[in-house]
Amino acid sequence: QIWFLFLSEMWERCCFYGMRAVLPIFMIEQLAMPKGEANLKYGAIQAFVYTMTFVGGFFADKILGFRKSIFWGGLLMIIGSFTIAFAPGTLFYIGTSISIVGTGFFKPNISGIVGFLYHDGDKRRDAGFALFYAGINIGALLGGILCFKLGDNYGWEWAFISAGVAMMLGLIVFGMGRNSLGPLGFSPLE
Numbered sequence: 001q002i003w004f005l006f007l008s009e010m011w012e013r014c015c016f017y018g019m020r021a022v023l024p025i026f027m028i029e030q031l032a033m034p035k036g037e038a039n040l041k042y043g044a045i046q047a048f049v050y051t052m053t054f055v056g057g058f059f060a061d062k063i064l065g066f067r068k069s070i071f072w073g074g075l076l077m078i079i080g081s082f083t084i085a086f087a088p089g090t091l092f093y094i095g096t097s098i099s100i101v102g103t104g105f106f107k108p109n110i111s112g113i114v115g116f117l118y119h120d121g122d123k124r125r126d127a128g129f130a131l132f133y134a135g136i137n138i139g140a141l142l143g144g145i146l147c148f149k150l151g152d153n154y155g156w157e158w159a160f161i162s163a164g165v166a167m168m169l170g171l172i173v174f175g176m177g178r179n180s181l182g183p184l185g186f187s188p189l190e
Contacts, residue, residue: 001117002128004177006135008070009110011170013139015077015163016103018147020046022159023096025148030088030156045096052104057112059105066109066116066185067178073109074171076102081164085157095160109185110174116184139166 023045027038060069080099083091114132118125143166151159 001177001180002114002131004173004180005110005114005117006131008170008174008177009132010135010139010142011166011173012074012077012106012110013136014143014146014166015081015139015170016107016143017140018143018159018163018166019081019099021144021148022151022156026088026092026151026156026159031092045100048100049103049107052100053108054104056105057108060109060112061188063187063189064105065187065190066113067181068187069105069109070113070174070185071171073102073105073107074167074174077106077167078102078164078171081160081167085160085164088156088160113181113185142166 024038024042027033027041028035031038033041056069056073060066064072077099080095080097080102083095083098085095111132114128115125118128143163146162146166147159150162
C-alpha cells in the first residue's frame with residue numbers, strides 16, 4: 001500500500017514542484033510581468049494552494065472521502081496543466097486556478113491515507129511516513145529539473161504538458177493501488 005502512495009505522491013509532487021519551478025520565470029519572460037509583480041503573484045498562487053488544502057480536507061472529511069478527493073484533485077491538476085499548455089498567454093490564470101483547486105484536494109488527503117495505514121503505536125508508522133516523504137523529495141527534484149529544462153529548451157507549453165503527464169502517471173498509479181487500500185478513504189456518506 002505504501003509503495004502505491006509513495007509513487008502517486010512522487011508523481012504529484014513532480015507536477016506541483018515542476019510548475020513551481022517555471023511559474024515565476026514564465027510570468028516574467030512570457031507574460032512580460034515586471035519581476036516584482038511576478039513574485040507577488042507567485043506568492044499569492046502559493047498562498048491559495050495552501051489555503052485550498054483546508055477546503056479539500058473539509059470536503060474529504062465530510063463529503064467525498066479521501067479517495068474521491070485525491071482522484072478529483074489529480075484530475076483538476078491535469079486539466080489545469082493542459083489548459084495552460086494549450087494557450088499559455090490567454091488561459092494562464094484559468095489553468096492556474098484549476099490547478100490550485102486540484103492541489104488543494106490532492107495534497108492533504110493522500111497524506112491522510114498514509115496516516116490511516118498504521119494503527120496507533122505501530123512502529124512502522126514513522127518508516128512509512130519517511131518513505132512517503134522521500135517520494136515527495138524525489139518528485140520535487142524530478143519536477144523542477146524536467147519542467148524547467150523542457151520549458152527552457154522547447155517552449156514553456158512543454159513544461160506545463162510535462163507537469164500534466166506527471167500527474168496522469170500519479171493518478172494511474174493511485175488507481176492501480178486503490179484495491180490494496182481496502183476500506184480506507186471511502187466517503188463518510190457511503
